Amino acid sequence: MHMWVYSFLGSKKGVRHMVRVMIVDDHVLMRRVIRDIVEKEDDLEIVAEAGNGYEAETQAMQTLPDVVLMDLDMPECDGFEATERVLACSPHSRIVIFTASHYEHDAFSAIQRGAMGYLTKDVEPDTLLKAIRCAARDELYIARPLANRVLAHIRLLQLLSPMLENARLRLSGGKWDQAATVA
Numbered sequence: 001m002h003m004w005v006y007s008f009l010g011s012k013k014g015v016r017h018m019v020r021v022m023i024v025d026d027h028v029l030m031r032r033v034i035r036d037i038v039e040k041e042d043d044l045e046i047v048a049e050a051g052n053g054y055e056a057e058t059q060a061m062q063t064l065p066d067v068v069l070m071d072l073d074m075p076e077c078d079g080f081e082a083t084e085r086v087l088a089c090s091p092h093s094r095i096v097i098f099t100a101s102h103y104e105h106d107a108f109s110a111i112q113r114g115a116m117g118y119l120t121k122d123v124e125p126d127t128l129l130k131a132i133r134c135a136a137r138d139e140l141y142i143a144r145p146l147a148n149r150v151l152a153h154i155r156l157l158q159l160l161s162p163m164l165e166n167a168r169l170r171l172s173g174g175k176w177d178q179a180a181t182v183a
Contacts, residue, residue, distance in 0.1 A: 019136040022048040022065035024056040024082060025098070026074040030121075034069060034098075037125045044132060053082025060090040067135045069128075070115070072099040072106060080113055087114045094135035098128070104149035107142060111150070117141040118150075 023031045038044045048059035052074045072079035083095045096117035097110045107118040116135040134141040
């Protein structure tokens with residue numbers, strides 16, 4: 001295993017391990033572009049590639065990547081299911097969704113399923129690298145302006161949660177009643 005000495009965004013200098021990255025995308029050209037960007041970095045290495053979620057699960061079991069760049073729209077097994085599968089077999093891996101979808105509900109759903117980052121494919125290479133490094137440090141990364149919309153979605157759910165709970169209690173007469181649960 002490679003070890004490097006460097007400073008990460010203001011952190012103390014010290015010995016760090018190479019960040020092991022897996023790319024999951026059904027487009028070969030996209031995987032090659034990502035590989036070219038990542039392999040130029042001294043602290044990152046590509047350990048596997050996969051063209052769908054099932055392949056991602058198999059590769060994750062074999063290579064135990066630190067960070068997985070995951071597309072959402074793939075055949076056979078999409079990125080949402082693949083995120084759950086990869087985390088089940090490689091729980092230390094951190095998933096960064098890298099997709100064409102700009103929808104906050106996709107970002108919110110991915111994070112609920114365990115993703116540590118969400119980027120759209122129109123970002124600059126430096127943003128992609130920053131997201132990989134953030135995930136490797138166990139930090140959540142969502143590119144703006146999507147981050148603002150996801151935060152608004154979370155705040156709305158927090159606001160609605162007590163109202164939904166009150167409605168459920170009124171419908172059930174104050175007792176737990178599965179049939180009265182508002183979903």
